[in-house]
Amino acid sequence: METAPFLIEIENPEPDTTRLTLSGDFDYTTSADLAAMTPTLMSSGLRVLEVDLTGVTFIDSSGLATLIHLYHAAEEHPAEMRFVGMTPYIAHLFEVTALDQVFNLPTSTA
Amino acid sequence: MDSVTHAPSTEVLRAIVEAAADGVVLCDADGAVVLVNAAAREMIPGEVTSLLDRGREPGETYETALGDRLLRVRREIFGIVHQAWYLRDVTNETARADALRAERERAQFLVEAGRRLSASLNTRRCARATAELATGLLADAAMVVLPPGGLRRTAWLRSSEAGLEEGDMPVAHADQVPGLAEALAGFPPVPSRWLDPNQAPEWLLPAGFGPVGHLLVTPLPGNGVPAGALVLARREGGAGFDDETETLVRVFAARAGAAISAAVLYQEQSATNAILAGDLRPPPLPAVDGLELAGSLRAAQQTALIGGDFYDVLPTPDGPLVTLGDVCGKGPRAAVLAGQVRHSLRALLLLERDPEQLMHLINKALLSSYTPRSHVTLVLGAIHPGEGVIDLAVAGHPAPLLLRADGVVEEVDARGTLLGAIKSGAISLRTVSVELAPGDLLLLYSDGITEAFGGPTGREMYGPSRLKTALATCAGMPATAVVERLEQLNSDWLAGGVFDDRALLAIRRSR
Structure with a gap:
């Protein structure tokens, strides 16, 4: 099975805001990239962490675990982590795992 | 103009032979040596005739050892009187070969x-x-x-x-x-x-x-x-x-x-x-009065990708507890975590049988684990065999499917948070009790089934709706046949592609 490459884009739309745009297959083989990046994302000025999952084609349990890890890291920092975009597939996945009740999801798809 | 040809004199011919690079030995009809050129004298410091094999045919080449040298010799006959031997030292040539x-x-x-x-x-x-x-x-x-x-x-x-x-x-x-x-x-x-x-x-x-x-x-x-x-x-x-x-x-x-x-x-x-995968092998299923049980567990093909799907049917005095789960990650760590969850359940079951309470206890146990990312999705079902009632709790896992005897498929309305994931320890669970009429079947499955990539493009997910459609065609079948059919349809979808772990457990009320 050929997989869509996993990409992470980082932008700073505001001085205290970091936006992560993830795309591709976010799974056991690729989730380590984001996990490794998590500590450096928590810069001193960070107040808001936006995560865009619109381009993510697949998430497995390792990908979910990495998002949970990121959520906890933001909570401890403290910064507010919110999801700003996702597909119905991911919204369903968050619903099955009841993470929709934990995560800050966009109102349109949640 | 006159053109004059001069036949070479004997002296000139002798000088030509003398100057040749190959050794030349000339004998008369009686075999007496009449000429040995300089090259031959250098090759053969002593007596010459012992090297000359008169038994050879004219034109024949043979090799003969002389001390630590190897000579290649050719015999020729000129007229009826003279015979000549041409000698060449091939020691170095042979050594190179x-x-x-x-x-x-x-x-x-x-x-x-x-x-x-x-x-x-x-x-x-x-x-x-x-x-x-x-x-x-x-x-x-x-x-x-x-x-x-x-x-x-x-x-x-x-x-x-x-x-x-x-x-x-x-x-x-x-x-x-x-x-x-x-x-x-x-x-x-x-x-x-x-x-x-x-x-x-x-x-x-x-x-x-x-x-x-x-x-x-x-x-x-x-x-x-x-x-x-x-x-x-x-x-x-x-x-x-x-x-x-x-x-x-x-x-x-x-x-x-x-x-x-x-x-x-x-x-x-x-x-x-x-050893690790041994803990993930499908367990033997007990015989339960009034119920048919069938399960199937297929681990990913690569050993490094040992996953953490598991299921169990654990007997208790009040009726069996069924469980099917999936731990986060792959490889030995996933196998160890799956083993820990199964053993925790066995131990907890001695004290507590309520699925909702069990979920909270396992969540706390996972959160206190030393291993980071000990996340587990789990379905627990406490069966009351006499009434055909199953109390279900679902945590972070796809909700089980109900196949009614008439072929209608329903998704069980139970949801809950992934276990071991949220640090505050708070999980929300919506539990449900389902009633199985005779011929009804409850199917527990892991996301390896629905997330199987395949189909015509090879990139399409099997998805919950295909699973429901497939399940609807299984009405009236025994539990074993249902599990086999679903697994077969899923494998056909994969068409030989890479598959994740996948687990299926079916519980059918037979009467």
């Missing part, structure tokens, strides 16, 4: 060695290939002593005309063979001429081998660790190990050592994986 042939033989040997050694990841087969390859070109008998690995005895394999023999020996006996203990410790080899073949103990060689003339002991270097040693023996009277051979043996030993150590590592790892 021999050297080339030997070099080709060595290269061929290494190619064959590479081919045979890479064909297996089994330690014994690699050692056997090493011993067998070394017999013949390198030695009359070859013994591979495998690395002791901290044990008191170590295995060996030996190849000779007597065939392949194998056994084991106390590691301490390595001291009896000159150079063997050092080779097993990974020290560089010493030249064969420093090893006294008379010191070779009897056990080193096959029965009836005879006296040893030459011994060569070479370490088999592994990946940073010694991978054993290669002992080569040649019989008394045979050629010794020259420098070329010792170099060849060292190159060969490096290849063999790499192959053997890779095999040792592979076997250690697959033994570990087998």
Whole structure:
């Protein structure tokens, strides 16, 4: 099975805001990239962490675990982590795992 | 103009013959030597006639040894009186050809060695290939002593005309063979001429081998660790190990050592994986009055991708508890975590049978785990066999599906948070009790089923709706047949593609 490459884009739309745009297959083989990046994302000025999952084609349990890890890291920092975009597939996945009740999801798809 | 031709005089002809690079010897009809040119005199310092074989046909070429030289000789007849022998010293030419042939033989040997050694990841087969390859070109008998690995005895394999023999020996006996203990410790080899073949103990060689003339002991270097040693023996009277051979043996030993150590590592790892995966094997299902149970568990093909799908049916005095879960991640860590969750459940079940309470307890246990990311998705169902009622709790897992006897498929309305994930320890659960009428079936499954990529494009997910459609076609079937059919349809979808772990557990009320 050929997989869509996993990409992470980082932008700073505001001085205290970091936006992560993830795309591709976010799974056991690729989730380590984001996990490794998590500590450096928590810069001193960070107040808001936006995560865009619109381009993510697949998430497995390792990908979910990495998002949970990121959520906890933001909570401890403290910064507010919110999801700003996702597909119905991911919204369903968050619903099955009841993470929709934990995560800050966009109102349109949640 | 006149053109004048001059026939050469005898003196001129003699001078031409004298100056030729090839040796020329001319005899008369009686065989008496009438002429020997300078080149021939240089080649043959002494008596000439013994080299001249009169039995040869005219024009025939033959080779003959003279001291340490090799001469190529051709006999020719001129007229009825004279016969001539042309001589050429081909010693160097032949030596070059021999050297080339030997070099080709060595290269061929290494190619064959590479081919045979890479064909297996089994330690014994690699050692056997090493011993067998070394017999013949390198030695009359070859013994591979495998690395002791901290044990008191170590295995060996030996190849000779007597065939392949194998056994084991106390590691301490390595001291009896000159150079063997050092080779097993990974020290560089010493030249064969420093090893006294008379010191070779009897056990080193096959029965009836005879006296040893030459011994060569070479370490088999592994990946940073010694991978054993290669002992080569040649019989008394045979050629010794020259420098070329010792170099060849060292190159060969490096290849063999790499192959053997890779095999040792592979076997250690697959033994570990087998132990870990053993915990993930589908358990035997108990017979429950009034219910049919059927399960199927397929682990991902690659051992490094051992996943964490599992299911269990655990009997309690009030009726069985069914569980199906999936732990986060892959590989040995996932296997260990799955084992921990299953054992925790078994222990907790002695005190608590309510699925909702069990979920909270397991969540707390996972959150206090030392291993980061101990996330688990789980379905728990407490069965009341007499009434056909199942109390269900679902945590982070796809909700089970209900197949009614008339073919209608419903998704059970239960949801809950992934276990071991949210640090605050708060999980929300919406539990439900489902009632199975006779012929109804409850299906628990893992996301390996719905997230199987395949179909016409190979990139499409199987998805929950295809599973529901497939399940709807199973009305009236026994539980075992339902599980087999769903697995078959899922495999067809994958069409040979890579699959994740997948688990199915069906509970059908038979009456």
